[in-house]
Each structure stands twice: as structure tokens, then as C-alpha cells.
Amino acid sequence: MSEIERNTAGRQRRVGPPVRTPEHGGRQSEPLGSTGGAMPCIEAAAIRPAVRGKADFHSWQLYRWVKERPYGVQIWRGTWNAATGIDRERPVLYIGHMDITDSAERWFHGRMLRNLCLLAGNLDGYAYGPAFDTAHWEEITREWWEQYMRIGVCAIHGDRAHHWEERGDTRSCSYCGKQEQRVIETIGRAVWVPTT
Numbered sequence: 001m002s003e004i005e006r007n008t009a010g011r012q013r014r015v016g017p018p019v020r021t022p023e024h025g026g027r028q029s030e031p032l033g034s035t036g037g038a039m040p041c042i043e044a045a046a047i048r049p050a051v052r053g054k055a056d057f058h059s060w061q062l063y064r065w066v067k068e069r070p071y072g073v074q075i076w077r078g079t080w081n082a083a084t085g086i087d088r089e090r091p092v093l094y095i096g097h098m099d100i101t102d103s104a105e106r107w108f109h110g111r112m113l114r115n116l117c118l119l120a121g122n123l124d125g126y127a128y129g130p131a132f133d134t135a136h137w138e139e140i141t142r143e144w145w146e147q148y149m150r151i152g153v154c155a156i157h158g159d160r161a162h163h164w165e166e167r168g169d170t171r172s173c174s175y176c177g178k179q180e181q182r183v184i185e186t187i188g189r190a191v192w193v194p195t196t
């Protein structure tokens, strides 16, 4: 049975603590219009790592976020990243909630998911408005949470967080199932030799 259920009532309600606005610009969260999508109901207990403060299959930081912000757990593929700015070729994942203002502007309140899960202790949220290309952000809440329940932290960190188990010349991730094989690469090297 899926642990994720759409909370259709959440679509109409404005509940939960407002997300803190960023030090780097943005604006206050109010006034708020309708939300940009339904808010799923994620049960924190279902994603709690076994050891306090330590990630295992699940992320401790994500668990804390869900506990503190149950109404900020939408997942969006955002077209803005800190390195290259607006970049529709390289979307990154954000967690939070999308609001649509009366003037049809999209304001996302939340956090880059990877960044949230890397920095222990910090649960700050930020506001991302139209200047962050929010008009082109794509919601993947349901797909992503289903994937997270299936493959854990690999859904957050991709190739940077596999839980490898080696067997001979092969290894596989016990979380997402990715398999790799050890190969010996021969690297060519240019050298100078006397002419004959």
C-alpha cells in the first residue's frame, strides 16, 4: 500500500508555518493565492532513519523537514540553480510548496532538496519568484515520493550516494539496485623517444 496519499483538502487550505523568506532577496510570503498543486500527506514516521541524526536508506534532514513542514512537501523540478542561474537543461529538485498569486505569479517557498539534505541542522526555507523562472518549474511530487519510498536517498543524491555492496568485480547499490562492473582502463601516455 502506498504511504503517500493526496490530501485533497490541502488544496483549499493555507495551513502550517509560513516558510521563512531568504536573506538574499525574495519577499514576504503574504498575500497568498491558491497553491500550485495538491499537497501530499507524507507520514514522517514512515521515513525516519533508524539512528537519530544519521541517514540510512532515508535522509535524516528530509525527515526533519517533513516533520516541521508537513505542508511544504511538494517536489518541483526547478529551472534555476545556484551555479548557472536559469537553466532549463539542468533542472534541480526543490521541496516546498508553490503559491500562485492573484496576478498569476508563481512563488515557490522551500528549498533545494539536495542542499537541504547535505547541510545538517539547517531547515531554512527560501522564496523563489518569477525571476527564478518559476513559470517553467514542473511538479513531480507524486512520482518523486513514490521513487523515494522505493530507492531512498538515491532519489535525492543520484550517483553521489549509492550504498555499494561489492562482490568480486561487480558492485550493486542495495538501495536503488544500480550495478557497476570494475574494469581496468589502459591510459595512453605521450612520451618523447629518439628518432631513428
Ligand SMILES: [Zn+2]
Binding pocket: 154, 161, 162, 163, 173, 174, 175, 176, 177, 178
Ligand atoms: Zn543507489
